[in-house]
Amino acid sequence: MPQPHLPNDPSGAENQLRKHYFLERYVIIAPKRGLRPNSFSHKEAAHKNPKEECHLCADNHEQALYKHPASGKWQVKVIPNKFPALSLDNPEAYGSHEVIIETPDHDREFSELSHAEQLNVFAAYRHRLNALSALDGIRYVQIWKNDGPLAGASIAHAHSQVLALPLIPPTVEAESMALDRYRGIHGSCAICDLAIWEEKQGVRIIYSDKHLLVIAPYAATAPFGAWLIPRRHEGNFSNLNAAELASLATALGKIAARLDGASMSFNWFLANSLPHEDHHFVLKVEPRDTVWGGAELGTGIVINPVPPEYATLWYQGKI
Numbered sequence: 001m002p003q004p005h006l007p008n009d010p011s012g013a014e015n016q017l018r019k020h021y022f023l024e025r026y027v028i029i030a031p032k033r034g035l036r037p038n039s040f041s042h043k044e045a046a047h048k049n050p051k052e053e054c055h056l057c058a059d060n061h062e063q064a065l066y067k068h069p070a071s072g073k074w075q076v077k078v079i080p081n082k083f084p085a086l087s088l089d090n091p092e093a094y095g096s097h098e099v100i101i102e103t104p105d106h107d108r109e110f111s112e113l114s115h116a117e118q119l120n121v122f123a124a125y126r127h128r129l130n131a132l133s134a135l136d137g138i139r140y141v142q143i144w145k146n147d148g149p150l151a152g153a154s155i156a157h158a159h160s161q162v163l164a165l166p167l168i169p170p171t172v173e174a175e176s177m178a179l180d181r182y183r184g185i186h187g188s189c190a191i192c193d194l195a196i197w198e199e200k201q202g203v204r205i206i207y208s209d210k211h212l213l214v215i216a217p218y219a220a221t222a223p224f225g226a227w228l229i230p231r232r233h234e235g236n237f238s239n240l241n242a243a244e245l246a247s248l249a250t251a252l253g254k255i256a257a258r259l260d261g262a263s264m265s266f267n268w269f270l271a272n273s274l275p276h277e278d279h280h281f282v283l284k285v286e287p288r289d290t291v292w293g294g295a296e297l298g299t300g301i302v303i304n305p306v307p308p309e310y311a312t313l314w315y316q317g318k319i
Contacts, residue, residue, distance in 0.1 A: 015028060015029060016028070018218060018219040021190060021219070022190045022194075024178075025300075027304050029219075029304055029306075029308075030305050032305075051107070054106055054157050056099070057104065059074075063079050064077045065124050065127060066120045073104065075103065075117060076100065076121055076123075076124045078098055078124060080099070094166045095163065095164045095165050096132055096135070096138070096162070097161070097163050098161065098162040099160070099161055099162075100121065100124050100128065100143075100161070101158075103157075106156065108158060109260050110253070111253050111254075111257035111260050113253075115246070115249060115253070118249040118253055119245060119246065122249060125237060129141050129143065129236075129270075129272075132164040139165060139168050141162065141164045141165070142163045142169070143160060144160065144161055145160040145268050147256070147265060148263075148265025148288070150288040150289070151266055168274060172274070176277055179191075190280075191229060191233075191280030195213050198213070198215045198218070203312065204308050205312065206226055206255070206315045206316065207254060207315070209247050211230060211244045211247040212230055214226055214229070214251050215229065215308075216308035216309070216312045216315070220308045221286070221304060222287050223287055223290055223306035223311065224264070224287045224314065225286055225311070226285040226311075226315070227284050228248060228251055228255075228284075230281060234280070235277065235280065235281055236272045252268070254315075255285055255315065258317075259287055264288070266288060268283060268284060268285045269284055270283055271283070271284055290305065
């Protein structure tokens with residue numbers, strides 16, 4: 001693991017060039033470019049569609065995965081994406097593209113759902129991961145959430161998306177190969193090791209309990225980025241047990257609530273192990289509060305104005 005040079009006061013940190021834990025990827029942490037969220041936050045436009053124009057609000061049960069036990073009304077629903085990137089009937093762009101509608105309530109964010117409702121969303125994630133992974137020709141299933149206009153969301157209603165691909169995405173494959181290399185050299189899991197290392201460092205732990213560790217990664221590519229790491233070595237979200245899912249929902253709700261409160265757009269996505277590998281599952285949160293410029297596009301080296309140590313304190317409400 002990298003050896004950090006950490007200031008006693010993260011808010012007064014000098015610029016640092018940091019390397020990813022196990023990838024050949026670099027980030028420049030540049031706090032002098034602006035620290036506090038309000039100092040560099042974009043004034044975001046509201047989500048585009050009001051309730052009366054939202055097709056995700058439709059009150060039908062045809063594709064409901066979970067219904068309220070008393071009223072019978074749907075709570076979580078899966079529908080085909082109206083504008084799919086891939087479809088099962090198109091050999092030129094084969095795959096599947098779905099939307100998981102997280103609540104029938106147009107104006108509620110994921111962070112505002114009850115714990116039980118959040119777990120219903122997770123149950124829908126598991127359902128679609130398992131169902132789509134079993135389809136012929138599908139090699140990788142990605143689940144993600146776009147929250148806010150800068151994160152790519154065009155619909156205000158809380159939802160996630162699912163893309164079933166006929167290939168392994170190159171970025172996913174490259175990370176998998178890097179994890180294999182790490183195991184070959186060290187004989188251990190890089191994610192397990194970095195979790196141990198981060199706990200010893202003690203300056204980037206946003207939240208922890210006996211099932212889960214949430215960190216602001218050492219070389220975060222996004223301001224206020226966070227990784228949610230189950231303590232038990234498990235490669236796939238679908239295989240997390242009830243206690244682990246409960247911890248994950250609690251932590252993700254806290255992270256999302258903090259970002260919602262600061263009006264920051266963000267994405268999250270499930271980083272599952274490839275089916276033939278045994279790599280550690282991580283849920284990654286990537287806020288979208290800065291815009292990449294020529295430096296990032298030309299070099300692939302991201303400039304992040306928020307030290308992860310500062311982000312940790314911010315998530316904890318200490319600054």
